[in-house]
Amino acid sequence: MQIRCTKPWLTIDAAALEALPGQLGIFELADGTGRVVYIGRADARSLFGLRSEVARQARAIPDATAFRFEVTTAYHTRHLELLMVHQADHAALPKYNEPMPSLGRLSPG
């Protein structure tokens, strides 16, 4: 598995959101410049997995214009990993992620 998410970006629109799977997983939202502005996960509490979670966050974050996702049952650890990698690459979490004082540190190289 790649440490960084390498899935293709998809434009946020009704058809793309409808086509999302109902499985659990992680997703990233990006703004018009391609900058990742949010890293989220669809955990087992989400009603329709990635389909409902990506749509919910896309509605809440007006800057978001694109998304990409991975279906994974390891959504919990994969989510933390992507946040740590973002922190390592940019010395900060994405703009719309809440601060996480207990987040670990990676130096993925």
Added chain:
Amino acid sequence: MDLTLTAEQDLIVSMVRRFVREEIVPLELGLDPDADELPAADRTRLVAKVKEMGLYGLDIPPEYGGPEIDLPTRTLIAIEMSQHRAGLYAPCYGVFGGAGLAQLFEANDDQKSRYLQPMLRGEKRGFFGLTEPSGGSDPARAIRTRAVRDGDDWIINGSKIFISGADRAHFGLVFARTDPEKGRGGVTCFIVDTDTPGFHVRRVVHTLRAARYATELSFVDMRVPNANVLGKLNGGFAIANDRLSRQRIPYAAGCIGVAVLAHEMAVEYAGQRETFGATLASRQAIQWMLVDNEIDIETARWLTLAAADRAERGEDFRKQAAMAKLVATEAGGRVVDRCMQIYGGYGVTKDFPFERWYREMRIRRIGEGPSEVQRHIIARDILGASLR
């Protein structure tokens, strides 16, 4: 050995059981099924409650502020503490505190002041870095991380894998080869600060354990002062081995606790669920599953408490700890599997805890020394030094 609970043990076990069922289980209903942490406010509240109960820091020796509770009683508590969804790897989400890296109780005074005391005060976290990509079951031979003396320092190069908590730790115990000519006699334990140049947490290792991840570490020309050698030079294997033996008892206890709760849930469900006009409990096929659960749980419980009893009396307990670990992890897996079968389709959903236990219990047959290594330890004890 008398396994009848004393009045004090009975009181403590009842108190912990009530705590788990009244405080932990209801909170879990609002958490993701793979959660391994409580919200900060709940955690603070429950830590305060555990302190009021006088049970905080169970494994900390009394001279360092821990409650004076013997190992058999701590084992009984560990069986209770794991009786919830996250209980196998996050018993009570850590609100009972812990001793952290117990090896530091054997550190020198300088090391204790720099690492042990801050760890006990909750200011510093540590990790245990033993397993390497070349293997974990035979650390004496598998350790390829090298430490080479350079003046007052050591230069360490190498890597570790399946290391929990290193990405959030302030320091760790790193085992490295200091004498390539000697097998188990050529390994030394170093205390390494995680902000040391050359210390890298390279990646998260995703496993069946979906909440708590392990990490892979690399050390590149990492300079560690000689003052950070823990114990004797080339004496690291004894430190690692002692930890591995001791850890097997609570490791077994956690499996028993989960098995007890899974079994209780299956008994209740079998009494309610009807198929073809009768309850599951009336079917012999189901009865036998429940009987086998009961036997598995009792066997594991006896062996684990026997190991704890020997360790408490200061006798050699390596064989008993290996037997307890072997039996409890394998029995726990069978019990969870049977209970899942009794629950049918519901058993494999995330609405119930069985699927998490099923995944996590599978790891227990490998973690802390796989079943085959436990059998090897027991065989060595039976057959003596000829097998070494």
